[in-house]
Amino acid sequence: MATGFFWDEKCFWHAGGNYAFTLPIGGHVQPLAAGGLPESPETKRRLKNLMDVTGLSRALDLRSADEATREDLLRVHPATYLDAFKSLSDQGGGELGRRTPFAQGGYEIAALSAGLAVAAVDAVLRGDLDNAYALSRPPGHHCLPDFPNGFCLLANIAIAIEAAKAKGMANRFVVLDWDVHHGNGTEAIFYDRDDVLTISLHQDGNYPLDTGAVTDRGRGAGEGYNINLPLPAGAGHTAYLYAMDSIVIPQIEAFDPDLIIVACGFDAGATDPLARMLATADTFRQMTLRIKAAAEKLCGGRLVLVHEGGYSEVYVPFCGHATLEALSGSRITAADPMAEALRVRQPGPRFDAFLKGEIDHLASLL
Ligand code: ZN
Numbered sequence: 001m002a003t004g005f006f007w008d009e010k011c012f013w014h015a016g017g018n019y020a021f022t023l024p025i026g027g028h029v030q031p032l033a034a035g036g037l038p039e040s041p042e043t044k045r046r047l048k049n050l051m052d053v054t055g056l057s058r059a060l061d062l063r064s065a066d067e068a069t070r071e072d073l074l075r076v077h078p079a080t081y082l083d084a085f086k087s088l089s090d091q092g093g094g095e096l097g098r099r100t101p102f103a104q105g106g107y108e109i110a111a112l113s114a115g116l117a118v119a120a121v122d123a124v125l126r127g128d129l130d131n132a133y134a135l136s137r138p139p140g141h142h143c144l145p146d147f148p149n150g151f152c153l154l155a156n157i158a159i160a161i162e163a164a165k166a167k168g169m170a171n172r173f174v175v176l177d178w179d180v181h182h183g184n185g186t187e188a189i190f191y192d193r194d195d196v197l198t199i200s201l202h203q204d205g206n207y208p209l210d211t212g213a214v215t216d217r218g219r220g221a222g223e224g225y226n227i228n229l230p231l232p233a234g235a236g237h238t239a240y241l242y243a244m245d246s247i248v249i250p251q252i253e254a255f256d257p258d259l260i261i262v263a264c265g266f267d268a269g270a271t272d273p274l275a276r277m278l279a280t281a282d283t284f285r286q287m288t289l290r291i292k293a294a295a296e297k298l299c300g301g302r303l304v305l306v307h308e309g310g311y312s313e314v315y316v317p318f319c320g321h322a323t324l325e326a327l328s329g330s331r332i333t334a335a336d337p338m339a340e341a342l343r344v345r346q347p348g349p350r351f352d353a354f355l356k357g358e359i360d361h362l363a364s365l366l
Contacts, residue, residue: 003131004060006063011044015106016101019099043316046314056324056328056332063123067108067115072114076189085107089102096148097149100153109138114154125164145189150208171195172197173259175197183200184212192218194222197251203268203276233276237280238352238356242355244287246363262291265310266284266323269319270342272310280336288323321333322334
């Protein structure tokens with residue numbers, strides 16, 4: 001038994017788009033000399049490269065996977081959306097939603113990205129692996145059933161959950177989303193359901209601008225099974241771990257899942273260009289240790305992390321490496337070259353006390 005690491009070079013070939021950073025080119029927005037969207041393959045490829053250089057990848061069970069099947073995709077996405085996506089992809093690419101450009105073959109790459117998540121969940125639930133990480137790209141947590149947005153073209157985690165449920169492998173799931181942006185797609189897909197507890201820990205007022213409120217708790221049978229924790233900009237290591245210890249872990253324990261899935265974005269990292277938080281590689285290590293301990297206590301250690309955002313090409317690899325060290329229990333490390341600089345930049349005790357007060361206030365509203 002081991003920790004699985006699901007990846008495929010083909011996912012790094014997802015491309016496309018007339019963007020300069022997150023802005024459509026045109027009018028007064030000049031094209032960038034190098035690159036378009038911040039969602040580039042380099043953050044992910046450099047994570048895999050760092051793991052190869054340190055030797056961590058050799059301590060893991062590296063696998064690829066088949067593309068998610070149309071049957072898998074249809075459990076979450078309507079045929080009209082899949083047909084439009086496939087057709088435009090075959091014609092050379094384009095865009096169907098908001099900030100979700102793709103090139104020729106983008107449909108198959110997105111299906112492979114979802115397939116990595118499906119295979120990771122399947123292997124862990126079968127007991128073939130202790131736990132697993134899926135280096136999915138494009139990401140999935142913003143994608144609605146019929147509207148791609150925020151770089152997300154298919155709802156990777158929801159597709160994996162529905163595939164597992166269709167096979168009768170598990171009934172109760174937790175999705176913990178620590179990407180710095182609100183997991184609006186996952187929330188919407190499971191908003192009416194009491195079999196999937198969705199928890200999103202995100203920067204207040206970041207993308208999307210109109211979702212992620214603490215008062216959005218679910219609907220009908222799903223009332224109480226959606227938890228949003230919007231944190232103020234500037235939250236760092238202490239605030240993230242306080243939110244995990246005081247709210248996230250107790251809520252997961254009360255739910256008692258069969259499997260925990262983490263929507264694992266690294267854009268709460270202190271150098272990320274799309275957010276204003278101060279998490280460090282050690283923050284991700286400590287959050288992973290906490291969620292791993294919860295999985296061991298509640299569901300036989302069954303835990304799958306699925307890669308989402310994270311746009312700092314230099315720092316994401318170190319955050320990811322620390323996460324995989326913790327997930328696998330390996331002693332192979334990649335020392336964080338920014339540790340000292342980011343320790344000095346953490347919020348001081350007075351702002352941390354304010355953040356704890358804000359988190360306590362969020363808890364009082366649940
Ligand atoms: Zn994000």
